[in-house]
Amino acid sequence: MRKIAVTQPLFSGKEVEYVTDCIKSTWVSSGKYIELFEKKFATFCNTSYASTCSSGTTALHLVFLALKIKKNDEVIIPDLTYVSTANVIKYVGARPILVDVDRNIWTINPKKIEAKITKNTKAIVAVHLYGHPADMDSINLIAKKHNLIVIEDACEAHGALYNGKKVGSLSKVGCFSFSGAKIITTGEGGMIVSKDKDLMMRIESIRSNFIAKSRHFFHSDVGYPYRFTNIQAALGLAQLEKITTLMNIKIKNARIYNTLFKDEEVIQLPPQKSWAKNIFWLYSIVLKKSGLRDKLIYHLEEKGIQTRPFFVPIHKLPMYKNREKFPNSDFLSENGISLPSGLTLDSRDIERICNEVKIFLKTHA
Ligand SMILES: Cc1ncc(COP(=O)(O)O)c(C=O)c1O
Structure with missing residues (x-):
């Protein structure tokens, strides 16, 4: 595979x-x-x-x-x-x-x-x-x-x-x-x-x-x-x-992902405000239910699909330890995942990725 x-x-x-x-x-x-x-x-x-x-x-x-x-x-x-x-x-x-x-x-x-x-x-x-x-x-x-x-x-x-x-x-x-x-x-x-x-x-x-x-x-x-x-x-x-071509690849792939995920209630799709053009550098989603993200990363890894978790918030890094509360960055950091966003990805790859995400969510969400 x-x-x-x-x-x-x-x-x-x-x-x-x-x-x-x-x-x-x-x-x-x-x-x-x-x-x-x-x-x-x-x-x-x-x-x-x-x-x-x-x-x-x-x-x-x-x-x-x-x-x-x-x-x-x-x-x-x-x-x-x-x-x-x-x-x-x-x-x-x-x-x-x-x-x-x-x-x-x-x-x-x-x-x-x-x-x-x-x-x-x-x-x-x-x-x-x-x-x-x-x-x-x-x-x-x-x-x-x-x-x-x-x-x-x-x-x-x-x-x-x-x-x-x-x-x-x-x-x-x-x-x-x-x-x-x-x-x-x-x-x-x-x-x-x-x-x-x-x-x-x-x-x-x-x-x-x-x-x-x-x-x-x-x-x-x-x-x-x-x-x-x-x-x-x-x-x-x-x-x-070639940057316009490269941006269009990212945007087109994000549309395919969004369409395939549109009925998945547990998935928060990437932001797209009316005043913005998102170039979807990394196609990223957030799982609305806590505790699933790391398991999903592992499931996808097993299937040969590499992902990245969202950043660890700055307040949780040892050099910047801070006792204040940052509920949104904590939530996003714990539940956000970036899916494959390479410029050589094709629609069949995206279908394979989305299928694996859906199979995981069926049994876990
Ligand atoms: C938001 C942000 N700022 C700064 C940097 C630093 O860029 P570089 O890795 O080229 O030093 C990165 C790199 O990924 C980044 O994502």
Whole structure:
């Protein structure tokens, strides 16, 4: 029986041609593909500037460094997210302040943000979880009222739309990841997008070890070696040229899943608000009845179907232990499961997966 992976990239464009060209030119570190990829990604996101870096985590770290977020500052983030969203705040000595997520959209609940704002609060990070945008208008409104910066962690949502606008372009600055499981990949890699020229220039300096233009090996401050390579950019450019096709595959597969699951009362389907275009980075569902999720993961594993549980909430990780209550992120984390969402999946694979889920639910739900 064929094993079905939870994610799989698709290289159906000019990946080999561009990477080969890059190697043949010997420009494997810096080179033309970086600028081409950055320009095209800025256009894709409808922003003015885009800067590559070594990962989604380093993208976020560079943003916090460039915004001069520092010791004793507080940054509001959703409790349900990948650990990097919190770690980068710790990297700069600041404190991540956790807010519960919305039970239906799975992203930060704007109604719970204001109670967490103090005189030390500097920023809010909106995470577009599993491909569905956070409620940006509500978040931006609160930020404006309290004079806070909004940062988008769009690492999982390339091309998703909020009221017709691309994620990453809805706030001061947006960050993306191109690690292997993402909708477009460069192996590892990241991108920062913004309309703020000064901020992007600071990011560029930090990322390049503050190399002076006037004198070799003169560095005006402490920087970080977070650069992206020309080889990664060659791969990224070819992937970006095909991104609409890749997004459409994810959306089409999500529709097939949704149709096959529509009569399963125990399944909460992925969010799809009227103001959003979800790109279904990982097709994820929540089992409304507790205690079934881990058994389902095991059942599917036995049948050769790989899945992922939802993230462990940040408040449950040892570095961020917190006695506050986060009922929605706890519930989603305990009962959420991401099903195979690879770009090479076909409708027969999805039928096989859904059949196995239904067989399990018949005997357990
Ligand atoms: C929400 C979120 N933020 C940040 C990251 C970090 O990206 P990277 O793995 O490229 O460092 C990820 C990666 O999966 C993510 O899902």
